[in-house]
């Protein structure tokens with residue numbers, strides 16, 4: 366635009382009427398398109414004259430300020446003839462953050478207004494994520510450090526139990542130390558998952574291993590567990606220790622959900638693609654709201670729960686290429702279903 370005027374000014378003495386008309390047409394086209402831009406742009410623009418009064422403003426400026434720019438100028442004490450930039454919070458017509466920038470322009474001032482609400486929220490979100498990550502790393506470090514003295518404590522308590530007369534109290538200490546170890550173990554596993562070390566096996570093995578380990582707790586509560594195994598079971602690629610952890614989490618939840626004397630049914634089957642394991646309990650069940658938030662971290666309905674068991678389990682199942690799903694009815698019970706791909710399918714999928 367500036368070079369256009371310079372050009373016209375330089376040559377105006379030599380221009381004939383036709384030439385001048387042509388330049389005028391070009392100029393009016395240019396002004397028209399600038400005018401369209403001015404009135405449709407989402408940034409607010411106010412042009413102040415040499416006295417600092419509003420010479421021109423666009424609809425976006427009025428909309429962003431929620432009032433007449435003349436009134437807003439006085440209220441906001443917008444500097445005239447200077448470069449400036451600041452952010453203000455406005456509450457009307459809605460709560461938002463406005464960036465106001467002024468640029469000297471000739472004798473007047475150009476005022477640009479921009480809605481930076483979303484930008485500011487994004488920055489805050491990034492800060493929050495950064496802070497969460499820092500806290501998480503710190504927590505993981507601390508948890509790891511607590512693990513070692515806890516192990517030593519547990520070992521010494523076992524020794525103490527053999528030689529002292531207060532076995533009941535020592536037993537209670539051992540139980541509490543084990544609980545602490547369990548919490549820390551779960552926490553660390555949730556924060557630092559390890560990829561499964563896959564070997565060929567069947568889903569029956571980790572289930573049996575888990576049932577053996579949990580036998581005393583199940584018996585103490587007189588909970589019956591039935592295991593329904595088909596005569597042949599296709600192989601899967603699994604990390605036995607991680608899969609045992611999944612069943613430990615599911616059975617522990619089931620045990621905590623059923624009444625004394627309740628029952629838990631585990632059934633294994635297969636279809637063309639997957640080996641399917643269901644763990645069903647006749648316990649207290651869950652509300653639709655609880656089900657909706659299942660597998661999310663730190664969601665627990667228990668006084669001493671961590672809300673990490675299902676999250677870790679679902680991650681392990683996913684890392685095995687499988688899926689985990691749940692069906693539950695309040696006061697009736699809950700069924701978890703795990704599908705792990707049959708090894709032939711995995712190989713087929715890998716071959717593409």
Ligand code: ADP
Pocket residue numbers: 614618619622646648649650651655659664665666667669670671672673674675676699
């Ligand atoms: P935690 O057991 O530490 O609470 P989990 O991740 O294992 O954490 O379980 C999360 C929540 O899901 C539990 O607190 C409980 O409310 C619900 N839940 C899980 N399994 C069952 C179940 N079999 N029956 C009823 N509620 C369950």
Ligand code: MG
Pocket residue numbers: 614617618674675
């Ligand atoms: Mg649990």
